[in-house]
Amino acid sequence: MASENKHVVFDIVGTCVSYDAFFEAIEARLGDRLRAQNIGPARLFGYAWMETGEKEYTYMSLTNKYVPFFDIFRSIFYRVLGQAGIANPRSFATDDDREFLLASYRTLRPRPGLLECFEKLRSAGYTVWALTSGDTTRVAGYLEAAGAKFPEENFFSCDSIGIGKPAPSAYQFILDKFPKENLDLWFAAAHIWDAAAARQCGFKGAWASVWEGEPSPDIYGEMEVTADSLTELADNIISYTGKK
Structure with a gap:
C-alpha cells in the first residue's frame, strides 16, 4: 500500500x-x-x-x-x-x-519543467519542501518569481539552522519535522554530494543530471532515482514509490 x-x-x-x-x-x-x-x-x-x-x-x-x-x-x-x-x-x-x-x-531563473515537477508530485500526494544553503529572501524570491512560492512552513534555510549542508545535522533538522510512521521521504538535488549526504541520514536520494552531468557512483553510491530533467525526476519518484 x-x-x-x-x-x-x-x-x-x-x-x-x-x-x-x-x-x-x-x-x-x-x-x-x-x-x-x-x-x-x-x-x-x-x-x-x-x-x-x-x-x-x-x-x-x-x-x-x-x-x-x-x-x-x-x-x-x-x-x-x-x-x-x-x-x-x-x-x-x-x-x-x-x-x-x-x-x-539574485536573478537566477527556474529550470525547465520546475512547475510541472512540483505539480506532478503534489498530485501524487507528496508534500514538497525546500532546504537551501542560500538566504531565505534571495532563494524564496527565485521560487516566487517562477510561480512556485513555498509556504513558509515548508521552506528552510541553513542560515536559520546555523550549520551548512552537507553536515548531517542540517538534514536531521528537517528530518525531525516528519512523523516516522509510513514515511516515504526523498531528497532531490542536482548536486550529487547533497543527495548522497541526505541518504546517509535516512532520505531516499533523487538526483537530476541537469547541473553536474556525471553522478560519480564510485564515490557517492547509487541513488534510488536519477533523471535528466525535473519532470522526469518527479515521474521516477512516483514510479519508484508505486512499485513498493
Whole structure:
C-alpha cells in the first residue's frame, strides 16, 4: 500500500534554478577583459568562484563559525580572480563589477519543467519542501518569481539552522519535522554530494543530471532515482514509490 506520509525535500539553487543568468552576466561584464588576459571561457571563472564559495562556506560551518554563503561569495571575488591568473585583481575589476555580478546571482531563473515537477508530485500526494544553503529572501524570491512560492512552513534555510549542508545535522533538522510512521521521504538535488549526504541520514536520494552531468557512483553510491530533467525526476519518484 502506498504511504500516506510522502514528502520530497528539494535543494533549490542549481537544482530548481539554473546558474545561467550569473554566467551570462560574467560574460557581459568581464568576458572581453578575461579573454584579453587569455583567461576563458567566462563561465569557467564563474564556476571557480561559485565552487570556491561553497567550499569555504562549508569549511566555515565545520569550524562552528557559520557565515552565510553570500557574505563569503562577495568576499572572495578578488582572490578568485587572482587564482585565475589576474596579476592585479583590484585593477582588473572594481567593486561595481563585483556588485553587478552578485546582483545577477539574485536573478537566477527556474529550470525547465520546475512547475510541472512540483505539480506532478503534489498530485501524487507528496508534500514538497525546500532546504537551501542560500538566504531565505534571495532563494524564496527565485521560487516566487517562477510561480512556485513555498509556504513558509515548508521552506528552510541553513542560515536559520546555523550549520551548512552537507553536515548531517542540517538534514536531521528537517528530518525531525516528519512523523516516522509510513514515511516515504526523498531528497532531490542536482548536486550529487547533497543527495548522497541526505541518504546517509535516512532520505531516499533523487538526483537530476541537469547541473553536474556525471553522478560519480564510485564515490557517492547509487541513488534510488536519477533523471535528466525535473519532470522526469518527479515521474521516477512516483514510479519508484508505486512499485513498493
